[in-house]
Each structure stands twice: as C-alpha cells, then as structure tokens.
Amino acid sequence: MSESSQATAADRDDADVAALKARIRQAAEAVRERTPMAQSFTNFVTINLVANAQLAAGGAAAMSFLPDDVVDTASMSGADYINVGTLLPFYKDALPKIARAFRKTGHKWVLDPVAAGIGSTRTEILRAFRAAPPTVVRGNASEIIALATMWGLVSPDDATRPAGVESVDEVEAAVEPAKALARFLAASAPGGEAAVAVSGKADLVTDGATVYRLPGGSPMMAKITGAGCSLGGVTAVYLAVTDPLTAALAATALYDRAGEAAEKVSNGPGSFQVAFLDALWNTTPDQIASSPILTV
Numbered sequence: 155m156s157e158s159s160q161a162t163a164a165d166r167d168d169a170d171v172a173a174l175k176a177r178i179r180q181a182a183e184a185v186r187e188r189t190p191m192a193q194s195f196t197n198f199v200t201i202n203l204v205a206n207a208q209l210a211a212g213g214a215a216a217m218s219f220l221p222d223d224v225v226d227t228a229s230m231s232g233a234d235y236i237n238v239g240t241l242l243p244f245y246k247d248a249l250p251k252i253a254r255a256f257r258k259t260g261h262k263w264v265l266d267p268v269a270a271g272i273g274s275t276r277t278e279i280l281r282a283f284r285a286a287p288p289t290v291v292r293g294n295a296s297e298i299i300a301l302a303t304m305w306g307l308v309s310p311d312d313a314t315r316p317a318g319v320e321s322v323d324e325v326e327a328a329v330e331p332a333k334a335l336a337r338f339l340a341a342s343a344p345g346g347e348a349a350v351a352v353s354g355k356a357d358l359v360t361d362g363a364t365v366y367r368l369p370g371g372s373p374m375m376a377k378i379t380g381a382g383c384s385l386g387g388v389t390a391v392y393l394a395v396t397d398p399l400t401a402a403l404a405a406t407a408l409y410d411r412a413g414e415a416a417e418k419v420s421n422g423p424g425s426f427q428v429a430f431l432d433a434l435w436n437t438t439p440d441q442i443a444s445s446p447i448l449t450v
Contacts, residue, residue: 170364175443178404181396182439185212192390193217193231195224195252197239197268200380203427204235207384210434211408213391221248225255232394233401234261235387236288238276239268246275250282257286260344262393264290266386271300280304287342290398291335292351292386295328302331307338325354329365329450336362349398351389353382357406361399365450368406372413377423378430385409388434407445411437 184190191214196204205215216231218224219242228234234256236249256263265288267280284305291301302308308331332350339348340362352358357368375381385405392401412433420426 171447171449174366174400174403174447177396177400178407178445179439179443181392181400181404182212182408182442184395185391186439188395189214190232190391190394191216191230192233192235192387192394193224193227194235194237194387194390195219195249196235196237196266196383196387197241199240200237200383203378203380204237204384204387206431207434208387208391210431211388211391211405212435213388213394215387219248221251221255224252228256228259228261232262233289233390234263235266235390236263237266237268237383237386238270238279239266239383241273241275241279243275246279249279250286253283253286253288262289262398264288264292264386264390264393266383267291267293267297267301268383270297270304277304287339289339289343289347290349290351290389290393290402291339292353292382292389292402294353294382295323295325298328298335298350298352299323299331302335305335305338307331307334325352325356325358328352329358329360332358332360333362333365336360343398345397347398349402351385351402351406353385353406357410359399359402359406366403367448367450368403368410369446369448370410370414372417372426374417374420374423374426375409375413375430378427381409403447404442407442407447408434408437411441411445 193216208215336350349361359366389405392404415433416429420429
C-alpha cells in the first residue's frame with residue numbers, strides 16, 4: 155500500500171471512530187435522560203450487582219426467572235439480558251423458550267455465555283440459542299471461542315479447553331471467533347446489526363467487519379464476583395437506546411473508566427465494589443465518549 159493510500163485509510167479510520175464516539179455520547183446521554191429498563195434472567199450469585207450496576211449506569215432493572223413473566227415484561231423492556239452462569243434444571247427448557255419468543259417479536263437481547271463448554275446442560279442451552287440468537291454476545295475470550303466452536307463457526311481444532319468462569323485465552327485469540335460470531339448474529343438480526351464484546355486486559359468489540367480495542371480498566375474487576383455479569387446487564391441498558399455496536403462499545407468504555415476511578419479510591423475488593431458502583435453513577439457521557447478506541 156502506498157503512503158497516500160495508508161494516509162487515506164488512517165483518515166477514514168479516524169473519521170469512523172469520531173462518528174462512533176458521537177454515537178456513544180448520544181447513547182450515554184439517552185440512558186441518563188430516559189432511564190431505559192433492561193430486564194435480566196441472570197445467575198443468582200450476581201443478580202444484586204447486575205441490578206445495582208444497571209441502576210448506577212442510569213437505567214432501570216427488572217429481574218425474573220419465569221419464562222412467561224420474562225416474555226410478557228419484554229414488551230416494556232428496551233432490551234433483555236440472559237446469563238447462563240449458575241444453572242438450575244428448569245433453565246434447559248426455559249431459556250430456549252424465551253429466546254424463541256424474542257426471535258418471533260424481534261426483541262433485542264444480550265447473551266453472556268458464562269463457562270461455555272462446561273457441562274451437557276449448559277452446552278445444550280447454548281446450542282439451542284443458535285436457532286434463536288441474541289443481538290449482542292459478551293464474554294471472556296475462552297467463552298467466545300467455545301460458543302463460536304459449538305455453533306460451528308470456527309474449527310474445533312482452534313478451540314481451547316473449557317475454562318469455567320475465567321479465561322485461559324488472551325483476547326487476541328478470540329478475534330476471528332468473535333468476528334465470525336458477530337457476522338452470524340448480524341445475519342440473523344431483523345435489522346442486520348449485531349456485536350460481540352470480549353473482556354480482557356484490552357477489551358475487544360466487533361460488529362463482524364471491524365475490530366475495536368478499548369484499553370484501560372482495572373485488574374480489580376477480576377477480584378469481585380459479577381463484574382462481567384453486570385457488564386452484560388449494562389450493555390442491555392445501552393442496547394435499549396442504540397444500535398448493538400454502539401451499545402457494546404459504550405458499556406465497555408463506561409466499565410473501563412469506572413474501574414479506573416474505583417481503583418484509585420479503594421483499599422480492596424469490598425471497597426472497590428462500592429466505589430465502582432459510585433463511579434458508574436458519576437462517569438459522564440463526555441468521559442465515556444472520550445475513551446480511547448483503537449481499530450485493528
């Protein structure tokens with residue numbers, strides 16, 4: 155590529171990121187102004203933090219484990235969040251039923267494939283979602299790789315061993331699986347738009363075409379239970395007011411800035427969690443939108 159072509163591509167990337175940041179600011183402002191509700195069917199270990207994070211981010215929360223309740227409430231919810239962390243036996247039928255109802259109505263939702271690849275019940279649930287896929291998937295690198303593999307989007311030879319709730323893979327290893335997953339989600343979405351977010355030392359978000367990296371955050375996030383779960387819930391809050399890519403980027407940027415702010419004033423995991431909720435509340439739309447976003 156010539157120097158002039160490289161310069162043109164760089165300018166185009168800069169313009170695209172600037173437009174994204176404008177949409178992120180608009181989404182953050184809309185969340186604060188509208189207080190959108192995002193309903194969650196999430197794991198019971200972290201349900202309190204998920205709800206509190208959604209409220210602190212500016213949204214409203216509704217939590218339920220009843221399929222008919224979730225489907226009915228979805229008519230009042232801008233987007234939903236499903237987390238497959240701590241499973242109960244009835245989830246095997248309940249979660250695919252909910253996903254099918256969302257697909258029928260075109261309702262937007264976020265999936266967190268916690269511990270993807272572990273256990274036959276969890277695998278059965280996640281495989282069922284392929285026929286009624288979410289709008290956004292958010293997980294760690296190992297979870298994204300495992301989900302893309304069980305959906306047949308990447309070769310099993312490229313997959314790693316299941317990792318529980320922790321990742322054994324670097325974010326970089328999930329780039330191609332995340333892109334493949336995002337393209338599949340977009341092809342299934344009524345509006346043709348979807349996104350995948352991968353959490354790690356430098357977070358990754360993709361719409362299947364472009365990969366964005368968001369540096370920052372705090373290692374203390376890994377020392378509290380529910381940081382990733384609550385990010386999924388907050389992503390749903392943003393999804394209620396904007397497109398999938400913007401929602402994933404905005405929520406991720408908010409978490410990075412809030413994590414950094416909380417780490418500065420905390421003395422350990424307990425005080426970090428409290429400070430983190432405060433930081434979610436106090437981080438402004440301008441601070442979220444000014445977060446560094448790098449294209450790969």
